[in-house]
Amino acid sequence: TQLLEQSPQFLSIQEGENLTVYCNSSSVFSSLQWYRQEPGEGPVLLVTVVTGGEVKKLKRLTFQFGDARKDSSLHITAAQPGDTGLYLCAGAWDSNYQLIWGAGTKLIIKP
């Protein structure tokens, strides 16, 4: 059983559409990070959220941390082919500094 469940596992949509991917857990996290990994590369940090209910925007990407700090979502507006990649979420607990990783959502944006 994974501590962090990401859904969907795979998503393929047309350029210009909107989408939301989710990162859910039954555990409370102190903070949660989102990374994007492009083919042939390592993950790159996009954002860190630390406060329940927090919303952060990065151009067309909107990240939200759930009020109870158990879940998070990533919404992309008007998706572009450059958004293609594997989106990973990773949560941290106060008692253990090791990050807990989700298995990722593989996103393909078709031109």
Add this chain to the structure above:
Amino acid sequence: ETGVTQTPRHLVMGMTNKKSLKCEQHLGHNAMYWYKQSAKKPLELMFVYNFKEQTENNSVPSRFSPECPNSSHLFLHLHTLQPEDSALYLCASSQDPGWAEKLFFGSGTQLSVL
């Protein structure tokens, strides 16, 4: 050159071979990590080094042997691997080994064990 550099990018080895993966970071960070990434599975933390000292070893089989000669270089020595060890091996660094720290990853070594 900046960031985290891993070599080789690809490696194919037999189960009786001995090989080493290399990682170098040019960011002045104090902590370095080895992660294993398998398809459709969460990243698995293997080893953590802080100021050249190993601080975490997540029950990794002894056929994987890390080495950190200084805070900029990290190696993963491989011997008598199994086919299930085939995966992408990622090196990462951070300023300090705290949970809120931003991780900087290399591009990884895609390992295939035949």
